[in-house]
Amino acid sequence: MSNEHVVVEADGGSRGNPGPAGYGAVVFDADHARVLAERREFVGVATNNVAEYRGLIAGLEAAAELGARTVDVRMDSKLVVEQMSGRWKVKHASMIPLADRARRLVAGFDRVSFTWIPRSENSHADRLANEAMDDATLVDEVRTARAAGHGDYPSSAHRAVDGATGAVAEPSAAISRADSSNATAETGSGQFTAPGWTGAVGRPTRLLLLRHGQTELSVQRRYSGRGNPPLTELGREQAARAAKMLAAKGNIAAVVSSPLSRARETAEAAGAALGVPVRMLDSLIETDFGQWEGLTFVEAAQRDPELHARWLGDPSTAAPGGESFDQVRERIEAARRDLVALYPGANVVVVSHVTPIKTLLQLALGVGPSLLYRLHLDLASLSIAEFYPDGGSSVRLVNDTSYLG
Secondary structure, eight states: OOEEEEEEEEEEESSSSSEEEEEEEEEEEEEOSSSEEEEEEEEEOOHHHHHHHHHHHHHHHHHHHHSSSSEEEEEEEEEHHHHHHHSSSSTTEEEEEEEHHHHHHHTTTTEEEEEOOOGGHHHHHHHHHHHHHHHHHHHHHHHHHHHTTEEEEEEHHOOOEEEOOOOOHHHHSSSSSGGGGGGGOOOSSSSOOOOOTTOOOOOOOEEEEEEEBHHHHHHHOOOOOOOOOOOOOOHHHHHHHHHHHHHHHOEEEEOEOSSSHHHHHHHHHHHHHHHOOEEEEEGGGGOOOOGTTTOOOHHHHHHHHHHHHHHHTTTTOBBTTBBBBHHHHHHHHHHHHHHHSSTOEHHHHHHHHHHHHHHHHHHHTTTTTHHHHOOOOOOTEEEEEOTTTTOOOOEEEEOOGGGGG
């Protein structure tokens, strides 16, 4: 029987919005009588809308794999249906790359229609989404963190009480004396607000974004993505100096790192100085540069001149055999949501690479991809971004290297 005409039903959910999230998608034949494919996946800490879009993308990908040419999409998300139909604009920054990815998939079919259905008619996809959330090991960890009001660190690190006055020192105020004039303020009602005029509410999770130290590939200015060069002697010295600086700041709850050795070495120096364990997070890994790995800028441009030129201005374009900056952003958004959920109101050192750090700054600023191409980050530099529980964010520091001497 031909699978040229199929029905895709998709759903996504979040237990907390944002919270542990998952999606489900099912592909039926045109008569809605036979299941042709199922997809489900836990996507980390995300909103309902992100999970819904991820479900749509998974369903369209499954339909394409089946060789479908006509697809009838049915979802109970009014937002996704209206946006994909072109009647509503995609305004939220986290939705834009997902909607673009879905549209690129839609363009590969002869015809795609979108129809809203009530939740009761979307039970198959809804069941898959809930199974994805139930399967996730992170669900219980995030639930525990939310219930306790902190991440995997003792409450004494979260709120230090002055024995003389009984005053509470908040992490955002204690992290750096240099920031004291702009510290997060507490109102008379006990609510915390952002510095300046942004009006963000709540105690932010402050991410101290530390780039790894020098490697031989960075000395030679070569693309260094998933390769695993160790730190040079200078790189280890840079890591030690950064660790000393962070230890002087104090009141840091955790150190989280990319699993690549250059980041891990830098993170372990910080963890040792701070007396906190280092946690690996795969989503913080550097961009996969594919066949450009180890090449210089000039060598990559000579090898693939048209593709390289397009890659420099289009975040949806991937290096040959690698990943695009849009794909990097998707996993970094998930990493940010996980960190904010696991360490609410805390100061967290995040040791990573150029693209992930730039992407976190891009998310905090709410700006487009041009930042990726225009912002310079030195080796072992520190940047600071804050993310508030109400969705607000701010950038407090970019590319500080003053401690490197």
